[in-house]
Amino acid sequence: MEPSNWLWWIPALPLVGALLCGWLHLATLKARARGAEGAGPARWAWPAACATVGLAFAISVAALFALQGLAVEERVLESGAWAWIEGGDFTVDVSLVVDPLSSVMLLVVTGVGFLIHLYAGGYMKGDPGYGKFFAYLNLFVAMMLVLVLSSNLLGLFIGWEGVGLCSYLLIGFWYEKGWPAEAGQKAFVANRVGDACFVIGSFLLVRLFGTLDLSDIGAGVEGLLADSSSSFQLMLAALLLFGGACGKSAQFPLFVWLPDAMAGPTPVSALIHAATMVTSGVYLVVRLNPLFAASPGLLFFIGVVAAATAFIAGTSALAQRDLKAVLAYSTVSQLGYMFLGLAAGAWASAIFHLVTHAFFKALLFLGAGSVIHGMHEEQDMHKMGGLRRHMPRTYVTFLAGAAALSGLPVLSGFFSKDEILAMNFAQGGMYYGLWAVGVVTAAITAFYTWRMVGLVFFGDERFDGSKVHPHESPTIMTAPLAILAVLAIIGGVLGLPPVLPFTHIFEHWLAPVTAPGDAILFHGHRPHLSHGTEWALLALGAAIALYFAHRGFHAYRHGKRHDEVLAAKSPAIYSKLQDAWAIDTTYTFWLLQPLKLVSFVVAVIVDQLAIDGLVNGAASVARAAGRRLRVLTDGGVASYGLWMGAGVTLLAWIWIAGGTA
Amino acid sequence: MTVPNEHLLILAGILFSIGVGGFFLRRNLIVVLMSIELMLNAANLTFIAGSRAHSSSGEPNLEGGLFAIFVILVAAVEAAVGLALVIALYRRKQTVSVADLDELGD
Amino acid sequence: MANLLFYLMAVGAVVASLGVVVSRSPIASILSLLASFFCLATIYLLAGMEFVAAAQILVYGGAVMVLFLFVVMLLNLGAPESAPDAAPRRRWAMPAALATSAALGLSIFVGVLGQDGVQAADAGAGLQEVDTLAGLAELLFGRYLLPFEAGSVLLLAAAVAVIVLAKRQRAAAAGRLHQGESEREAA
Numbered sequence: 001m002e003p004s005n006w007l008w009w010i011p012a013l014p015l016v017g018a019l020l021c022g023w024l025h026l027a028t029l030k031a032r033a034r035g036a037e038g039a040g041p042a043r044w045a046w047p048a049a050c051a052t053v054g055l056a057f058a059i060s061v062a063a064l065f066a067l068q069g070l071a072v073e074e075r076v077l078e079s080g081a082w083a084w085i086e087g088g089d090f091t092v093d094v095s096l097v098v099d100p101l102s103s104v105m106l107l108v109v110t111g112v113g114f115l116i117h118l119y120a121g122g123y124m125k126g127d128p129g130y131g132k133f134f135a136y137l138n139l140f141v142a143m144m145l146v147l148v149l150s151s152n153l154l155g156l157f158i159g160w161e162g163v164g165l166c167s168y169l170l171i172g173f174w175y176e177k178g179w180p181a182e183a184g185q186k187a188f189v190a191n192r193v194g195d196a197c198f199v200i201g202s203f204l205l206v207r208l209f210g211t212l213d214l215s216d217i218g219a220g221v222e223g224l225l226a227d228s229s230s231s232f233q234l235m236l237a238a239l240l241l242f243g244g245a246c247g248k249s250a251q252f253p254l255f256v257w258l259p260d261a262m263a264g265p266t267p268v269s270a271l272i273h274a275a276t277m278v279t280s281g282v283y284l285v286v287r288l289n290p291l292f293a294a295s296p297g298l299l300f301f302i303g304v305v306a307a308a309t310a311f312i313a314g315t316s317a318l319a320q321r322d323l324k325a326v327l328a329y330s331t332v333s334q335l336g337y338m339f340l341g342l343a344a345g346a347w348a349s350a351i352f353h354l355v356t357h358a359f360f361k362a363l364l365f366l367g368a369g370s371v372i373h374g375m376h377e378e379q380d381m382h383k384m385g386g387l388r389r390h391m392p393r394t395y396v397t398f399l400a401g402a403a404a405l406s407g408l409p410v411l412s413g414f415f416s417k418d419e420i421l422a423m424n425f426a427q428g429g430m431y432y433g434l435w436a437v438g439v440v441t442a443a444i445t446a447f448y449t450w451r452m453v454g455l456v457f458f459g460d461e462r463f464d465g466s467k468v469h470p471h472e473s474p475t476i477m478t479a480p481l482a483i484l485a486v487l488a489i490i491g492g493v494l495g496l497p498p499v500l501p502f503t504h505i506f507e508h509w510l511a512p513v514t515a516p517g518d519a520i521l522f523h524g525h526r527p528h529l530s531h532g533t534e535w536a537l538l539a540l541g542a543a544i545a546l547y548f549a550h551r552g553f554h555a556y557r558h559g560k561r562h563d564e565v566l567a568a569k570s571p572a573i574y575s576k577l578q579d580a581w582a583i584d585t586t587y588t589f590w591l592l593q594p595l596k597l598v599s600f601v602v603a604v605i606v607d608q609l610a611i612d613g614l615v616n617g618a619a620s621v622a623r624a625a626g627r628r629l630r631v632l633t634d635g636g637v638a639s640y641g642l643w644m645g646a647g648v649t650l651l652a653w654i655w656i657a658g659g660t661a
Numbered sequence: 662m663t664v665p666n667e668h669l670l671i672l673a674g675i676l677f678s679i680g681v682g683g684f685f686l687r688r689n690l691i692v693v694l695m696s697i698e699l700m701l702n703a704a705n706l707t708f709i710a711g712s713r714a715h716s717s718s719g720e721p722n723l724e725g726g727l728f729a730i731f732v733i734l735v736a737a738v739e740a741a742v743g744l745a746l747v748i749a750l751y752r753r754k755q756t757v758s759v760a761d762l763d764e765l766g767d
Numbered sequence: 768m769a770n771l772l773f774y775l776m777a778v779g780a781v782v783a784s785l786g787v788v789v790s791r792s793p794i795a796s797i798l799s800l801l802a803s804f805f806c807l808a809t810i811y812l813l814a815g816m817e818f819v820a821a822a823q824i825l826v827y828g829g830a831v832m833v834l835f836l837f838v839v840m841l842l843n844l845g846a847p848e849s850a851p852d853a854a855p856r857r858r859w860a861m862p863a864a865l866a867t868s869a870a871l872g873l874s875i876f877v878g879v880l881g882q883d884g885v886q887a888a889d890a891g892a893g894l895q896e897v898d899t900l901a902g903l904a905e906l907l908f909g910r911y912l913l914p915f916e917a918g919s920v921l922l923l924a925a926a927v928a929v930i931v932l933a934k935r936q937r938a939a940a941a942g943r944l945h946q947g948e949s950e951r952e953a954a
Binding site for chain 2: 769770773774780784787788796797800803807814818822823827830831834838841842844863865867869872873906907911914918921922925928929932935936
């Protein structure tokens with residue numbers, strides 16, 4: 001098959017955009033230094049950035065159609081490759097691959113990315129770092145595309161690191177305020193822990209397979225299954241890669257960076273921390289699904305971690321006052337759902353939920369941004385209320401997003417979440433426990449989602465009307481909201497359950513990619529539920545969603561009193577929830593303080609006292625010795641003579657004793 | 662004279678030691694120069710003793726004596742130049758005490 | 768008989784040398800040194816080296832010592848020193864000097880001792896029998912002609928050097944020199 005080198009345009013366009021926006025930003029800085037006012041050359045950054053991502057989206061659509069035109073078994077587009085690392089038998093190429101899975105990711109990244117770029121033009125208007133923002137945002141899109149398109153694990157890792165970098169840059173975008181810089185650092189460090197696992201895991205894979213090419217690894221898993229030591233190493237590699245995924249996708253215990261990441265501008269939260277970067281862990285697992293399928297025990301472990309994550313984050317979201325914090329914990333919780341799907345071997349379902357989540361979570365974040373913008377940067381929900389009258393378009397679209405998130409029937413979230421739960425139920429045995437946690441978390445999700453809606457848009461206005469004038473956001477911000485709302489509502493059609501007489505588009509589309517994993521895990525017989533059970537589960541899911549949404553809404557539609565009631569009833573639990581189960585404090589106590597102590601020991605005691613003491617001590621010894629010896633050079637002839645005499649004596653005796661003639 | 666050679670050498674050693682002691686311990690530059698002459702004489706005696714030791718009946722060894730001649734020559738030259746320096750020094754510093762010669766150091 | 772004379776002269780040489788080093792007056796030191804030279808010349812005679820003995824008296828006693836005396840008289844250094852001259856500048860100077868001198872002196876003895884030599888009884892026997900002067904002349908103008916010539920050049924150079932060094936500087940130049948000295952001292 002001839003190489004599809006036009007694929008290179010997809011990551012190249014945003015990369016060029018990033019460079020262009022960076023250049024524009026520097027030009028603006030120079031202009032400002034000369035005294036110019038206003039946006040300067042950077043005002044071209046937004047159209048440039050949107051154009052590049054938009055074009056990338058168009059090419060991704062073209063790629064999709066190109067794939068569709070191919071026969072199912074051959075649905076792979078490859079670009080030309082050139083050798084990057086050539087170490088004897090081990091080679092790493094630079095090349096791009098598009099298959100059904102990456103086409104889905106491409107569309108999500110570029111599509112949702114495009115909408116968010118449009119929105120950001122309005123949101124970031126007037127910010128002095130306008131050009132810089134779009135440079136970073138475009139760079140992020142480019143890196144994410146590299147991640148998704150790479151044909152081998154090393155290229156993927158480059159994209160992996162790149163999005164981590166952009167995340168750091170964008171979280172700390174307003175670093176002058178102080179805490180965003182710390183949040184960016186926290187994100188980077190937590191990601192680093194995951195990255196270390198990733199790297200070690202890939203070393204192991206090189207050892208097992210001799211290559212980092214993703215398709216080669218996938219194909220080679222089956223051959224190693226028989227040997228027990230190999231299968232142990234396979235599990236270890238998969239576990240380490242999952243560790244990497246935990247860092248990026250904010251699973252327990254590495255999720256602590258995501259709530260802090262809300263310090264960044266809201267479009268960043270929408271794009272990076274809802275729709276794309278945090279999903280790269282899920283993508284990684286699905287991409288290497290044979291590797292993970294080879295260790296069913298590991299899959300269950302992933303499920304346990306995922307369920308715990310979902311539950312912890314969900315309960316924490318209940319007690320948050322900051323609007324974006326609720327959404328952050330919600331994201332962590334939903335990511336837990338995605339991994340729960342992976343745990344049950346439901347690769348396509350996890351991707352399905354990834355896509356629907358991208359729609360409605362980005363929508364919710366952008367809507368929240370609209371609210372915050374209209375409320376002049378106020379983020380505390382206790383100070384909002386009754387905003388539906390002031391921001392009707394935001395309100396309506398937000399409702400769509402909330403409905404999808406809480407899993408109200410017929411919306412996209414309902415189908416994707418339910419499918420994951422059904423898959424877990426179908427596995428039986430220990431997976432019933434995971435299913436149960438998932439159901440409870442779904443209830444909590446519905447509750448906190450509609451709590452959020454009630455607090456923000458309903459009830460009395462808890463802000464000072466003379467000082468704060470909430471207004472609707474400009475069209476450039478509300479239009480993407482509308483588009484996303486539509487997607488959030490109808491997105492379910494992509495994955496309708498088998499009980500309905502429609503094809504599950506996702507499952508069908510992703511089959512070539514997920515087949516090897518399915519073969520290893522289920523040996524061709526994926527556990528099925530009877531139609532009756534399926535209907536029952538659907539009904540249960542719908543009922544729970546509706547009931548708890550209702551309870552949540554009604555508890556808060558009149559105000560925040562319910563929060564105070566809850567806090568009064570059990571203050572210990574409530575504050576613990578607010579702190580996300582005190583995981584941060586645990587980290588600080590068990591990890592950071594010992595680390596600071598060790599650092600202190602090394603820096604002060606080892607470095608300053610011991611090493612510096614040694615070096616400086618050597619210098620002062622030399623100095624003191626010099627001072628003592630200097631008295632010899634007193635210039636007196638007699639003493640010089642005496643010393644010379646002593647030397648001659650010594651030499652004479654050496655000569656005599658040596659017996660030389 | 663049938664004195665054993667070792668005795669000559671002992672005498673030379675004693676004289677040399679005295680000369681060295683005078684060189685280190687006396688402050689008067691003239692006396693120091695004289696101590697040097699004393700040391701040179703001790704060396705001369707050693708040469709003579711060596712000549713004596715290497716001469717047997719019928720085979721005299723005179724080279725020790727020859728070297729003694731040369732030593733006397735050089736010692737005379739050295740004494741002359743040294744004394745000239747003493748004169749020049751006395752002109753500068755009005756002293757011949759070794760203790761006052763400390764400009765070599767810092 | 769000759770042996771007895773040797774030991775007498777040996778004692779005399781040692782006493783005279785001590786006199787050189789210990790005397791307070793430079794003139795006394797010079798005269799002691801002269802006495803020491805005479806004792807040594809006698810010993811050379813006893814050993815059979817007549818010419819060396821003669822040279823010792825002529826050159827050392829007649830020229831070098833006279834030179835010393837001239838300088839002492841010229842610069843009027845003859846006054847006995849009031850303060851003990853051998854006061855050591857540091858406490859360890861005296862013991863160190865003594866030790867060094869003893870060690871150096873011993874080295875001669877030990878160093879030469881290991882050489883091959885004729886038996887004591889036979890020592891010097893050959894020297895008594897021959898005409899050492901003729902033999903020395905043969906060596907000096909034969910095999911050792913070059914050192915002889917070099918020695919004469921050395922004498923010439925020394926003569927020139929002595930004249931230059933001891934010359935009284937002209938007043939202006941001396942003044943400039945002294946000026947330079949005082950500038951250096953001020954700096």
